[in-house]
Amino acid sequence: MPSPSKIDAASDGRESPAPAVAVDTHAAVSLGDVDPCGSRQRGRRSAVALTDDLVVVGTTDGDLRAFERGAGNGDDAVGPERWRRSGEEAVVAMTPFDGDVLAGTRGERGTIVLIDADGTERWRVDGAADVGPPAKETRFWLPFVAALATDGSRAYAAVRRYERRDTADDSTADDADGEEGEDGEDDADGSDGPVRRFESAVYAFDPDGTVRWKYAARASPIALATDGDRVAVSYNRCPEPEAHRDGLVVLDAEHGDERLRWDPRYAADAAAPAEADRAVGDVALTPDGYAVTSHADRRGYLLDGDGSVTARLDLGATVEREPTGETDDGEPERVYAYPNHVIANDGVVAFVLGNTFPEAGRETAARHPAEHTAVGVSPDGTERWRASVGGFAHQVASADGTLAVPTAQHFRDRDPAVHGVRLLDLADGSTTTLRTDGVATAVGVAEAGVAAVEEPVTYHDGVADGHGAYRLHGWGR
DSSP, X not given: OOOSSOOOEEEOOSSOSSOSSOOOEEEXXXXXXXXXXXXXXXXXXXXXXXXXXXXXXXXXXXXXXXXXXXXXXXXXXXXXXXXXXXXXXXXXXXXXXXXXXXXXXXXXXXXXXXXXXXXXXXXXXXXXXXXXXXXXXXXXXXXXXXXXXXXXXXXXXXXXXXXXXXXTTOOBOOOOOOOBOTTSSBOSOOSSSSEEEEEEEEEEEOTTOOEEEEEEESSEEEEEEEOSSEEEEEEEEOSOTTTOOOSEEEEETTTOOEXXXXXXXXXXXXXXXXXXXXXXXXXXXXXXXXXXXXXXXXXXXXXXXXXXXXXXXXXXOOEEEOBOSOOSSOOOEEEEEEEEEEEEETTEEEEEEEEEEESSSSOOSBOOTTTTEEEEEOTTSOEEEEEEOOSOOSOOEXXXXXXXXXXXXXXXXXXXXXXEEEEEETTTOOEEEEEOSSEEEEEEEETTEEEEEEEOBOOTTXXXXXXXXXXXXXXXX
């Protein structure tokens, strides 16, 4: 199937001019119409996953569509559509499970649903039954399946719901929503007036849909990781510390009992200030412990099995930088960048950083040196490589020694040339770029293929006005 987008693979690797990951086929399929993204991130509203035979995509209008995976010889990385299911809530998370596909939505119900290989629904659970219905019909307040993870025999899901409550009478407040933050959450300052509240639940599912256990918290889960023995949950916001204050909670996979709590703001061997608003952005499991991205001090942490810090990496920690381009005064600014994602695979821990933000105010002409960068380290914290990923990423995926990063908005510089998917070799960081016209917002990767969702973008200053389309891309490798 011919592609209407740019499909050249450009190498960004520093050590070799050849592409790090060979890509020999490509196809793209229209997903219909969708409101374009803007200069600021709109949050997750699409998802994609690869099974042995299918590429399955979840769309912003709630549809699930499955396409046959090509054989890898010719322009057939995405084959004919095998089935389609209509839905009502945006599909925001997806992962293979038990030979089928597990999907999560954002909407009034915040549903976790398992769909088998022929498109038949096997079971569903509505997260709103545990976290409550939305107090307001705005996207920030809708029940949200924030993360899915599987270990082969079980699946795990984290669902959350957000609202603001008046401090005087605990009633729902009517103040305006804040802007979407770096991690896809409400980013307004809740220190004065109405306060944030999150209700959340982590579920453990058997393949038949039996809920083996649930773990409730009054905090905002943002990521899960499991190896069949442990389930690690990262909480980005804990606005009610008397109810739940720790950014990392490790649970027993079999029974859901707590094994470990850790937070960069309170641990004796961490460096984050206790008054920091955010906690942990992502977590990955290592053979001996955990890799954590701290949103409290924008560092990366490696922990042993008991939660002691074995390595602390500055990554996006605050630095003083000169402005780039023309400014009125040219004064240095103190800026930081969030480490948003972390994976641990093949003896490498890789962190992926997002946008630059100033310590004071919202706008800055400076750029953090690690903005939009992936950093690979050894298990002891020694840096092995560093590579550009081009822009902000809503999520990442890894398989077969490859880290896949879907590059969305560049946010401040608004450069359409960075749109696409970066494939990084975990061994040395060498990079292959798969270009798309619009922004890439979701990605899935398997041994023989890569799939991504492209969304159109219109920047507020007219750059890339109406650039790209709502499409599913598939690449064979």
